Amino acid sequence: MSLNLQDIPRVKNLSKADFLRHYFKPQKPVVIEHFIEDWPAYSKWNLDYMKTTAGDKIVPLYDDRPVDYEDGFNQAHAKMKMSDYVDLLKTEPTKYRIFLWNILKEVPHLQGDFSFPDLGLSLMKGLPMLFFGGSNSYTFMHYDIDLANILHVHFDGKKQCILFDQKQNDFLYKVPHSLITREDIDFNNPDFEKWPALKRAKGWICELHHGDILYMPEGYWHYMRYLTPGFSMSLRAVPRNPKNFARAIYNIVIMRMLDNGMRKWKGQKWIDWKNEQAIVRTHKKMAM
Template identity: 65%
Template sequence: MKLEQIPRIENISKDDFVRNYVQPQKPVVITKLIEGWPAYDKWTLDYIDEIAGDKMVPLYDNRPISSEFKFNEAHTKMKMHEYIELLKKGPSSYRIFLYNLLKEVPKLQQDFSFPDIGLRFLKQMPMLFFGGEKSKVFMHYDIDYANILHFHFHGKKQCILFPPTESKHLYKVPHALITREDINFNNPDYDKFPVLKKAKGFITELNHGDTLYMPEGYWHHMTYLTAGFSMSLRATPRTLTNFSKAVYNIIFMRHFDNYMRKFRGQKWIDYKNDQAVKRTHKKYDIRG
């Protein structure tokens, strides 16, 4: 695929960030934005284990989406201490996804602050994400169309992004926020998914302390190159159009999808995956 390296800068003023990245909706990595945070030095897997090891956490793995689980329903649970021990042993597909550990462990809130960078943050929704070495987060965009600052800690993570304008090339699944899950975005099968050749996106590798800005509605695919974790701060959509899309997704789409999974089961999942290919190929008059 046509993947451009995301620009990397050490720091930036609020005015420049808004003018150069937020207004044109372009991604960027800021490498020294959080060096003043206590979290920059403190937040490791060992530290999380120390202060939150007794917390029960929801876990997801790489299994395909099925009618067995509701939208964003966890696959299993275990104590944070057990999970961190699992991560230290080697590759693991288990991830923590969208977990408000900062609410569960208020002490963590002392370790960071909301950057004065021109975004209207939703201050009740800082989320942590953990992953084992080689675990992946399938290509998706966020239900609320938020502007996101994604801060990475402990380890390395690869991020592939596509702007919303590339949706037509990504085999988007209808009534969902994902692409076909059998697409390997690190090594695409162009015989099976030929339209992917047209997709133009971005790629970067995040290291400890890096901050990735993901504009609203951007598709993103994450691969944990090593065990590690990240935190996201979310900001409201800038346009009424995207705010309306977020409301639709939250109020109608996810509930409709959950209902259809319950009503039609795996047939609904298979239908959507089939339609992702048919609708994409129809736009480009591809048959077979």
């Protein structure tokens, strides 16, 4: 048995009007092909180019270890020169990923390699973020703290993406006071005997290739697995739905402060309690 996932539609040369009408307004995901072929990045950006142009930069690295109470919010697990990291990606499997790397801040001239798509989104032009990973490395199922609309542009290699909307929260074993599901769920091959609620979740799936843009609507859960070494860039716009905007403010101002405070006070007991509650609350809702 596998997850209940439907293919994310793929379209070519999508117009702004069609994007707004068919995907943004109904908040449905889509993969847009052939949209960035006029960008210099389309022909230039690959792992070798990033090694050449940013090889001396020290980059933060993350792996798939469970959350520890001593870890700060988005605290890196290791650091490495970009040139060494690219060599690592190309020579052996590694779980290390680059997460939320601001290219404008680190390598400003890369801004000239791309433009911000005119699809009717008010994109935050100071926050283009890069994400890198090696074969079979992955992110835990999560959604972003700001519940942003995201244009996820993929470069080099292949990546599998699984998405769920917020209506599926009751079935995903969401960890309270967090933005993640239980970290021991393998969304690539879930154990339905251990996680029976997942049978009820309805989601989306796609495979991204060089030049594809994945639109992820506000607050969508996403699980990303690198099928081969590669990288992507996310462009984001604030949520338009007032409820989502309010939730984003709550997450940033209150939830993060509460969680950090409880980690300092309760330590690992707080993390363990949250993980236990993810099961208790999910199965309670299943029984209703």
